[in-house]
Amino acid sequence: xxxxxxxxxxxxxxxxxxxxxxxxxxxxxxxxxxxxxxxxxxxxxxxxxxxxxxxxxxxxxxxxxxxxxxxxxxxxxxxxxxxxxxxxxxxxxxxxxxxxxxxxxxxxxxxxxxxxxxxxxxxxxxxxxxxxxxxxxxxxxxxxxxxxxxxxxxxxxxxxxxxxxxxxxxxxxxxxxxxxxxxxxxxxxxxxxxxxxxxxxxxxxxxx
Numbered sequence: 001x002x003x004x005x006x007x008x009x010x011x012x013x014x015x016x017x018x019x020x021x022x023x024x025x026x027x028x029x030x031x032x033x034x035x036x037x038x039x040x041x042x043x044x045x046x047x048x049x050x051x052x053x054x055x056x057x058x059x060x061x062x063x064x065x066x067x068x069x070x071x072x073x074x075x076x077x078x079x080x081x082x083x084x085x086x087x088x089x090x091x092x093x094x095x096x097x098x099x100x101x102x103x104x105x106x107x108x109x110x111x112x113x114x115x116x117x118x119x120x121x122x123x124x125x126x127x128x129x130x131x132x133x134x135x136x137x138x139x140x141x142x143x144x145x146x147x148x149x150x151x152x153x154x155x156x157x158x159x160x161x162x163x164x165x166x167x168x169x170x171x172x173x174x175x176x177x178x179x180x181x182x183x184x185x186x187x188x189x190x191x192x193x194x195x196x197x198x199x200x201x202x203x204x205x206x207x208x
Contacts, residue, residue: 090185091187094189097109097123108154111126111158112132114131117160123157138175159187162192163191169186
């Protein structure tokens with residue numbers, strides 16, 4: 001006989017409903033015994049975001065393939081993925097940025113990730129303008145950037161999913177670069193923000 005199990009958080013208690021045919025049985029436990037840690041919440045957030053990014057990436061690839069004309073022979077070079085819009089000199093590793101942020105010459109950090117990820121965990125002091133893959137987020141980023149000097153040292157990051165699949169970092173970097181910022185870098189979060197930053201013990205804030 002199979003059981004359907006549903007879990008709902010209600011005020012300060014956890015209600016577990018077990019339904020066998022049409023007869024419910026409710027068990028309650030105090031929520032503090034099952035309260036998830038900050039780390040586990042971040043893991044869940046970034047796993048969900050990664051899955052979303054991979055879904056979008058796969059959907060775009062499938063749509064492009066479906067709309068493409070009949071395949072023609074191409075060279076290996078033509079089949080290579082699109083190169084990053086930034087150079088090696090325009091990147092910074094997490095450890096190096098963490099050190100810079102603890103110095104007197106802090107760069108201005110910009111988060112291009114979705115709001116729920118920024119709220120779940122972000123670099124202290126990071127400026128947030130919404131996901132740069134959306135017209136609204138990119139427009140807000142440009143409006144903000146138009147108010148600061150082009151000589152400002154900027155570091156832009158996302159960390160929603162693996163760097164090679166991120167839909168936000170490229171548009172944010174390209175927009176700021178086109179505006180003429182001469183000291184612009186990308187934070188290399190190869191896996192996601194939690195794995196490459198928060199779990200390393202680097203300073204992290206949560207909330208707006």
